[in-house]
Each structure stands twice: as structure tokens, then as C-alpha cells.
Amino acid sequence: MALARPLETVEAPPAQSGWLATSVEFCRRRPLGAVGAAIIVVMFVVALAAPVLAPYDPQLVDFAAMLARPSPAHWLGTDSFGRDVLSRLIYGSRTALIVGFVSAFVGATLGAVLGVGSAYFGGRVDLYMQRLMDIFISFPLIILALALVAILGNSIPNLITAITVPMIPRCALVIRSSALSIREMPYVDAARAAGFGHSRIILRHMLPNVMAPYLIMVTAFLGQAILLEASLSFLGLGVQEPLPAWGLMLRGAAVEFAEAAPWMAIFPGVAISLSVFAFNLFGDSLRDALDPRLRTQ
Amino acid sequence: MLKYLTKRFFLMFPTLLGVAIVTFFLIRVIPGDVVELRMGGESGAVSQEMLAKERARFGLDQPLWKQFVVWVGGVARLDFGRSMWTGAPIWEEIKLRLSLSLQVAIMATVVAVLLAIPLGVLAALKQDTWVDYAVRIFSIAGLATPSFWLGIVFILMLLIVFKWLPPMVYTPFWQNPWQNMQQLIWPALAVGYRYSAVATRMTRSAMLEVLREDYIRTARAKGLVQKLILSRHALKNAMLPVMTVVALEFAFLIGGLVVTEQVFNLNGLGLLFVQAVAHRDYTLIQALVMLVSGCFIVVNFVMDIMYAYLDPRIRYR
């Protein structure tokens, strides 16, 4: 019976020729991940070059041109205030990336620190930490975010906090289980026996080995953070008018004009979906690449 | 195994208590006063003594720790108190919404499982072929699309293309199954598609892992038909982590569908929660959070039982 692929494929590990070679190898073997990475790069470029790329000021109100369909003057049309959709989309990528990256990195890093610490010190510390994380995990993401925004008020830093906090315990638990397995390794014991300090062991032995799950968590969170920001803005709790943000662009007027001026809702929706899609694709392939069990066949 | 399970069982309570404490104090930090909102409203013309009297009625003038103890005591007796906004018993506010949310959660989970397992297995078997790519793209697309956007598109499509609208009012399944289905199938599909993404990914990686196990290789070497191998060995062992994911997602569906409920106009717990927060209805918020978190914690424990039963390493401890 023909098998889908040969049972054994011996793979020579890639030569230690640094980032470039690894990246190229990655792109070749995992085309989906490459696509995701490409979209992410484009997003970054757009966000960085926003002032250059955007044809109009995203906040420029022009009632004479309200609800204009896509045309050479306005490639993606205008919204109910005559603001250029394309420019708002371009500047909105900044908000998405800032909120996404800060939340994901801070959340994942704090989570990693807690997870590793918890795994390393074990005992009572581990027990309490686990309970604490359990408590926060049992709140659905959006409920915790809602509560935090209600407490802290509406602003971008508060929004970032509201999105970061629910992510910390989730990351902590995943990193912790990864770190636990490392802690049992003989070289950790040897290091302890040799009298190395806690921080040295953690930094030099444990952290590098949780890099893989850490990176995977970051990419997973990035997509989720962008979606969460969009949902909160849609509910009116995220970024506020007149700032450009993708979730905000989908709120209110976009829905009301969904038939008369569909470009208002379509393009931000596509932008959000595409970016979350890209981050997930990339993260998925990254996980495949980094998971040692899947690599060796 | 029993020792392990009893330990897990008793661990539920401190977690629940922790959730109770966090919720209780978290919502009281939110600025805004439910009594003032009810009494003053838009005109804001209420006397201080009237406010004080109302506060006393809800026990809001007591020291915080005392309020907490009173509330926890009530919860232990399964008495969640009365809503501060309407004055009606909490259970009355929740029960109809709970049955709707529960039903949507169950239906969405069924949709998710029906999508995830075949797709995940397929993707695992045909790893790195275009079938695998197609499945992964399909499932990640579900994860990436904002649910409210999808919902809006759904409803518009139904209206414009089919000129038909789902029923606006919720009829419980036992009253009128056909109408009930007409209303709930759409959010179930939208939500189910989203949640299938995680489960598909899980199924795929679990299958991949299991396919590489030694005993599978042995079975193949022995020449058994691949299908048989799959059904008997691989699938069974792959199911454990998949079930965990499905169960956990299910627990979240109960209260977490805030935006979907708005878009599909479902009278569910998510919407109730948003309204409760807007009204600063402490008792209702607390009850809802305890309900959702409690669900999650219980589901977690059930998973522990299943793991303990199925994983021989734990079973024979």
C-alpha cells in the first residue's frame, strides 16, 4: 500500500551558517510559513513608512468627499467623514503592530519569567504560582480585558495592559511545563552541585531551552492580541476616535453603511484577517520547525 | 490514582475561592456606583440620604471583607443573591440566558469537532502535501477572521441573498426544535468554524506524534492495513490532547461569546455580562464570572479524571 511519504527521511542538520541560511532553509521547507513571514514583513514596512506611503492625513475630515467609492483620488474610498480609507488603513497598521507586539512580548516574557521561576524553585513557590495562574486562566480573555478597560479607562496604554494581563498566565503555564522537563536534566544538577547561583543557571541553562515554546507563544499571542484589540475597539472599549485603528474602523458607521458603502467594512476586515492569518501561519510553521519531536522522523 | 484524583478534587476549591476574591475586588475597583446609576440616572437629582439608604439596603455600607464573607456564604448555599439593577433573584436573570448559551456552546463544539477531527487526521496523514496546506489555510482562516465581522457578513448575506432572517426571539429547544435550530445554527456555525481551528491543529500534531511511535511502525511493518492501524492505535491516543482542547474551549464558549451574541442578537450570557458591567451590577457580574470560571475549573477536573484513567503512567501510581 502506497504511503503518503517515505517512513524514514534522514535529515542532515543545517550547517551552522547563521541566520540567513536558516531562514532560507525555513522558507524552502515550509512555504506556508514563508508566506506568513512575507505578509508580516510587508506589514512592518507599511507601518514604518506610513507617513511616506499614506496619500492623506488619516484624520483629515472632508465632508465634500464623504462616502466616496474607490477611485483614483481615493484608492480604497472614503468613510462617513470623508477620511481616506487607505491612509487610515496604513496608519492603523501602526496601532495594530504596536498593540500586538507590546502585548505579546510583554505578556510572553512576563509569563516566561514566572513559568521558569516557578519550575526552577519548585515546592511551595511552584504550588502557589500554579494556583494563581489557574485562577487567572479561568477568566475568559474578553471578560478580563473588559473589566480591566472599565477600571483603567480608555487609552492605548490601558488597552495594552488589558490585553497583556490575560496572556501572562497562559504563557506561564506552557513555559513552566517546558522548563520542568529541563530542570530534571543532569547538567542542571551538576551546575547546582558546582555551586552556580540561581540566576546563572536560569539564564544560561533554562532560558535558552525554553526559547522554542516562548517564540511559539509570542507568535500565537500576536494574532490573538490584534483580534482582541479589534473586538474591544468594536465594543467601544479600545482605541478611540479619531485615531485610526482597524477594529475601530469596523464599528458603527461601517456596519450601517455596509450596503451603501461596503468598502468601509471590507478593507479593515481583510486587513485584520490577513495579519492574524499571517501571524498564525508563521507561528504554526515555526512550531513545526522548532518542535524536536516532529523534526526527527 | 485515587490519591491523585482526590488531590486534584480538593485543589478545585482554593482555585474557586481565588476566582471569587479576584472578581469581588476587581469589579469594586471599577469607577462608578450602581446605586448612583440606578437612582440618579441622567438627571442626577437624588438626595444623599436616599443614596445612603439604598446602599445600606444592598449592604454596600458594610466593610468590604464583611460583604465578601456574606456573599461567599451565600454562594456556598448556591444563593447568588439579587441583581442590584433589577432587584430580581440572580438565578431568574441567568436561567434563560444560560440555556441559550449552553446550547450554542454545545452546537458550536459539535461543529468544531466534526470539522477538526477529519481535517486534522487528513492533514497529518498527508503532511507537507497540498492537502495539508489547504487544511491548514482553511482552519487558520477561521481563527483569523474577527467573529463580529463574520457575523455581520452572515446576516447581510442571509438578508440580501435569501431575503430571510433568523427568528429574533429565543425558543428553547424542547418548545419548538425547528425554530430553535433556525435561530441558533448560524452562530453555531460561525463560532464552531473558529474553534475548529485550534482543534484541527491539535489533532494534526497529536496524530503526527503518534504516527511516529514505535508501535505504529511495528504495526505497519507487520503489514496491517493502514486504516486499521489508524483507527485502533493512533486515533485513540491522539484523542487525549484533542479532547482536552475541545473541553477547555467549550468551557470558554459559555460566557465568552460577547461580540458574537451582539451581532446575532442572542439573548445569552455574554450580552448579559456586558450589560451587567455597564450597570455596575456587582452581584450579577460576580455570579456570572463564578459561573463561567466554575465551569472551566470543573471541566479541567473532568479532564484530569479522563487523563488519569487513560494514561497508564498515572493510573498505576
Place this chain on the structure above:
Amino acid sequence: MQRRSGLVLTLIAAIVLAASLPATAQETPRRGGELTFVVPSQPPTYDGHQEETFGLIHPVAPHYNTLLRVDPTDKTGTKPVGDLAESWTISKDGLVYTFKLRHGVKFHDGSDMTSKDVKASYDKIMKPPAGVKSLRAVAYQTVTSVEAPDPHTVVFKLKWPESSFLLNLASPWNFIYKADIIAKDPKWYETNVMGTGPFTFVEHVKGSHWVGKKNPNYWDKGKPYLDGYRAIFISASAAQVAAIRGERAHIQFRGFSPPERDQLVQALGNKITVQESPWDCLNFVSFHHEKKPFDDKRVRRALSLALDRYAGAAALSKITIVKEVGGVQVPGTPYATPPAELEKLAGYGKDINKNRAEAKRLLKEAGVPDGFSFTFKNRGIPHPYEPVGIWLIDQWRQIGLNVKQEFIEASAYHPMLKRGDFEVAMDFQCGFIVEPDLDLVRFVSTSDANYGRHKDAVIDDLYSRQARATDIEERKKVIRQLEKRLLDDEAHVAYTIQWNRIIPHSSKVKGWTITPSHYLNNQLDSVWLAE
């Protein structure tokens, strides 16, 4: 021969009679059918004396009558007519109001309604028993007593004359309850319904719907025309529009936005009838008079001058629920300033460039630098707060100001205003009826609603003068003076654009006239459904 001519004569008479009837025959109301309407908000309790949300009025008002009500056929919504009161007389000095009640009015449980029920209901409103709250007690400060000398007469005795007293009694919230029930348990009405209204209570499923059925023993014989009604609670406006578009609901009594109206008209053509009216609601910009630089009236005037109200109204009326440029009274109502005169006020002139140049000059004179930045706090509600907010920010940009907008969630908004935790904030003037006493009381220096904390004795004086003015022309003059002082001389606040109520409804719904208030005309007694 005689008989034949007699027949011919009768025929001729009949033809002449038929020809003399009015050209447009009145449509005869059709009996039967259930009216389905959508309500965006839910009632917290069932007691009208305690609530102020339309979420209560829309489903609950059909179960009750009030002593007086606002004439439902009058588009301006300013005329009081009798509901349970058949007629009334006012004493010469304006201190005694005597009402004659209708005979044969019964509560839904069969008992008779008499004057003691009216007295008990008003006692509950004006002097609520302990533990019961009444939102409108402050409106009846002039009342010393309510008496019921005989079963069909009610007498109100006032301390001082009040020209708006009749309108006060026409408040849609003043449901007439049963005296016996109030005596036994004044909180009973929070969770139960027992009234004299055209519809009896059937069921309320929380979060879902409210059902009422025709009252067969209604005192207004022949009414109601409907067999019943069903109110469905839907919070998301897209879903509300979908309900009407999918013909599952006939009407929504609050209002839709212009694009929603256009959507419905496009989809349903002449199956939809649109009624529009200026709304008794308006957003204005409130300046905190104790914070620099808004304590300087030049700065306030500048911020008002910068607004191109006419262009803004034209554009915004396409996307949100505002339309006309108005002053302190809803355009088209008795005390509203005519547009030609309004133009003379600061910020209402048509030459916007001149206004803006003046604004920049004033800012410079007051020492406000170019690019000056402040935070504008706005209420987190989609219509029309958000669009008007965006417009304001853009207008202020044109005079060189860099304004940041902060949206505060609706529930936290009033506490924020009360605390004075703002520099410039959006406030609103809304009422259930267009009456200067009610609309302008908030600008009195000692008013609880004077969030901007201005202290202006001239306005206080002008307010009490108009409240006591008995001659209409005199009153108009005083109100104009107040308006000028408020918006022009001192620029205590800056009015934006009058809200516009848009009700697109199924063409089958007849017998309902729009008024400037979404709290009025909800008894549904004269509504009927065409085929």
C-alpha cells in the same frame, strides 16, 4: 308618479350628500392584529415613577393611563389633553387646579378607578414612602397638597403659580396606580403591573420580550384597535434594522440613523413609511468655568465661533441623528428663536471665515498659543456623540487647536461630570416635552446639573422671570435674552446641532404620529395595522 319622483328626489339627495363629503375619506381603522416593535433597552423595574429609561416606557406605558397626557396627534408634542381627566379648571390666581375624572374607568382586575387612586399615585410621586424612590419629586415642589373631595374630583393646591404645571402633570411617567395596592405595598409596582390602560399584561421574558393584550373593558370605547402588542428587546442596532427589514417587527419607537433609514427604504420601498421630527435633545459643549483657560469668556466664545454649524449640520445629517441648527428650544416649537434672529448670535452667523478669524484673534488676545492642546471628554455612545465629537475636533483644528478626545463609558459619564473631572466635555439637554422651564433649569447657577459650574446671576434672574411670565410674547422675549446671554455674551456653553428623530416603520402601522420626544405617544391606543 308621486312615488317615482319621491325616489328620484331621494337619489338626488343621496348624490348631493355623497358629493359634499370631504374629498379625502378618512381611513377607517382596522381592528385586530398584533403590533410587534423593537426596544433597544430593557426596563430595570416596572415602576414608571422610579425610572427614566425609554426601555420602560415603550413596553409598559400601554398598560397605564395618566391624569393628563400630551396630545398624541400633535406633532410638536406640546399640548396637554385629558387622559383620565375629562376636564379641568384653574383658579384665577393659578394656585388651585381642579380636575374632573372620567366615569366608568376600571383597573384590569375589574375594580373602579376613583380620585383616591389619583391622589395615592401623586402622593407616591411627590412624597414617596421610606425605601421607595421617586425620580420626579423635585418637579412638584410647588404642590402643597393633592385632595380627593369626591370620587371623581381631584384638586391640586400650589404654593406659587407655575405656567408649566399642566405639562408637568402630562408626564408620561406618572402612571396612575391603585391606591389599595400602594397602601399595602408601595414596592409592589416595581415587579408587577396593574393599571387602567388599553392593554393588559400577558408576559415578560427577561432579555427577550414583553407581551400585552387588548383590554376589552377599556374606558375609551372602541379602542384599542390592536388585539395586542409584542415588544422584543434587541440591543444591537444592526439587529434592530434587520428585524424591520426582515418584516419581523413593525416599528422601533426610539429612532434610527440616516444610513439605517436609507437601507430600509432601499430594501422595502413603499412597504416602509418614514416619519421624521426634530428631537427634544441636543448636545452642547460644556466648559469647566473653574479651569484655565476656560474661565476666560473669550476662549469660550472662540471655541463656539469656530464651529461651522450650518455646513456641519448638512454633512452630519447624512450620517447621524442630527439635522437642524437650533438655539435653546427645539426648532419649530412655540418658544424657539426663528432662524433669521438666531444668526445674530455668536457662532450662528453664516460667514464662517469671518467667525474663525475672530476666534483666532480672541484666542491670541486671551493668551492661548497656537497648537494649544486640551482633552475633550465625550460620552461613549455611537449616535450622535461620536460623530459630533469627531466633527468638533476637526472644527477646532481649523483655529489651530490640538484637541484630544477621550471617550468615557456611558455609566461612568455622569459621575465624571458631577466630579468636575473635565476641562471641556459633551453634555446633553434632553426632555420628554419641549418646555423652557424644564429645558433651561439646568443653566441656573445653583442647579445640580450645572456641571460647568458657571455662576451667572443674570441668567438666574432671567430664568425665574420667564417661569412666572403669564404673557406668551413677554415670555418669548425673556427667553431670547437668556439665550443671548448663555450662548453669545458669556458663551457659558456651546450648542451643537439639534438631534433628529427618524422613525422608518412598516407602512402597515397607522394612527401613530411622531413627536419630538421618544417618551411620548406610547400608549398605542390609537394605533392600528392596515392589511
